[in-house]
Structure formats: structure tokens, C-alpha cells
Amino acid sequence: MSSMKRWLPHPDVSAVLLIVWLLLNHTVSIGHLLLGAVLGVLIPKFTKRFFPEPVYIKRGAVLIRFAATVAWDILVASIAVARLTLDPRSRPAPGFARVSVSLADDFALTALAGTVSLTPGTVSARLSPDRKHLLIHVLDLDDESALIQDIKQRYEAPIKEIFQC
Amino acid sequence: MFEFISAILILLGASFALIGSIGLVRFPDIYTRLHGPTKVTTLGLGGLLLGSMIYMFLQGEGVAVRELLIIGFLFLTAPVSAHLVAKAALHRRCRSVCGLPDRDADS
């Protein structure tokens, strides 16, 4: 067990590295499998100190449902922004809004900020130093409290459930 | 049939990329300009790559799984670069049409 931890500190990172290597070379020949496996062992081993706390996904089913929601929302949000861009009469009312977040894990915070940037007409702009508030810029702000509620229950709650933090 | 889907995806993707860039030109300040490239252009590229994958498959080049690598990478990096550009703009106190938030929470 301890030797396994020594050689493969991050088994998931190793697996991703191997898969990416095979995809880049576009082959599954035995030589590239071996080379990819060696890289998958060596790179996490030598970059171990740069990794923050390991991330554990606790609820896989929630993650899949969340990913589907986000994919659909990206589509809807992009069409909304495209309409605002193309309609010459549109006068969007941009504004800043501050969302309070209560996620303990850095990775979960990153996931939330990324989701917010990709989805509902908002871009995350700044995280307060105490990690309690996320400042977002909204392209068309008409109801600030409704938007904040929407972000909290649509994105923050599932992320919280997935990482259990 | 698949050729049709592929053509539609490529056209939709390219028009979304164009709309994102139009947003970059049209909107009044840096914060609003961020929205077009991050959301619309990224989605457009996703559609274009999917269409290209289907087309390559029809050409008998095999399933080009590698295009998925570009899609995944772009969807991971687009929000990160948008966040950093927004942060840099706030740091430099760039002009905004809606008034800047106060500095209190700045690092």
C-alpha cells in the first residue's frame, strides 16, 4: 500500500496522462502504451509538490447530472448572448454582482467560478481574499437577487454535494 | 444524412465564432466584451470540431477522438483566461459603463 502511494501518488492524473499521450500520438501501439505509462508514473512523481490537496469526487451520479445541466445551460447562455450581440436595438444593462459562496475546497471554488463564467450571461471577475465572495460581471442584469439565487441553487449546491465540502 | 448534420454543425460553429468576435467589437467596455469570446466563441468551436469529427469519419479517416482533446482543453481554459483578464481589468481600474465595484475586497 505505501509503495503504491509512493509510485502512484495520483492514480487519476497518471491515467489521464496516459490517455492524453495515446490521443496525441493517435495510436494504441505497444511502444506508445509503455512510453505513456512511464510518463504517467514519472510526471506525477516529480511534480507531486505542485499539487494541492487531492480531490475526491464523492457523488459520481450527481456529477453526471450536473455536467448535463451545465452543457444545456452553456447552449442557452450562448444563444442569449448571441441575441444580445446581434440585435441592433438591444441595450443590455451590464452590472456587477457579489455572490457569497461557502465552499471549503479550492478545486470546488475553481469549478464554481468556471461554471459561472461559461453559463448564465456572467463572468467571474474576482474572488475576495477570504474566499467568501465571488464578484461577477453580468451582461444583462435585471434582477440581481434572482440571479444570485439561481447561481446558488443551480450550481453551488450540486458542486457542494459532489465534493462534500 | 450525416453529411447534412456535419455541414450544419460546421456552419453553426463558424457563425457562433463570428458572433463572439462581433461582440468583441460591438460592446462598449472591456467587461461586456469578455462575454462574447468566452461563451459564444467557445461553444462555436465545440460545434465546429464536432462537425469536423463527423466529416472525418465519413471520409474514412477513422474516429478522430483527438478533436475531443481540443474541445475539452478549450472548455477548461476559456473560463480561466476570462477570469484572469477580468481580474486584470479590475486591477487596472478599466473604465466600465456600469460603474466599478469598490476596492474593499481587492487583494
Place this chain on the structure above:
Amino acid sequence: MLNVSINIALTMLALAMGCNLWRLLRGPDVTDRVLALDTLYINAVALLVLLDTADGKPLFYEAAILIALLGFVGTVAFAKFLLRGDIIE
């Protein structure tokens, strides 16, 4: 039909890159230029992939993924520079 759609898409991408270039040259602030450059990178990736599709052979794939990677790193470095006045801490 596909050839026609690919040609239309190429034209659209060229227009999009023209828009980005306009913003890159005009951009009132340096952050606008960074954003324009980032979008230009993404559109260049799209253009290369589309050229591949037009040829039916994956010739430019490596170039596309390199531009995607380096474009991201470049944008992050620029933003860090604007934030700190320094890239390497």
C-alpha cells in the same frame, strides 16, 4: 454541399479574425488587446481544424493543439504581468 458549407465557414472565420484584429489594433486599454489576442488564437485553432476538414487529412492537427496550448499560456502570462508587473514570482 459540404464544400459550400466549408467555404462559407472559412469566410466567416476570416471575418471573425478581422474583427479580432480590429480590436487588437484599436483596443483602448492593454487588457482589450490581450482579450483580442486570446480570441484570435481560438479562431486560428478553428481555422486550422477547418482547413484539415477541407483537405480530409489531419495535417494541421498538431499546429492547432500547439496554438491552443500556447495561446492559453500566453494569455495567463499577460494577465499575470498586468496584475503583478512581474511574471515569475
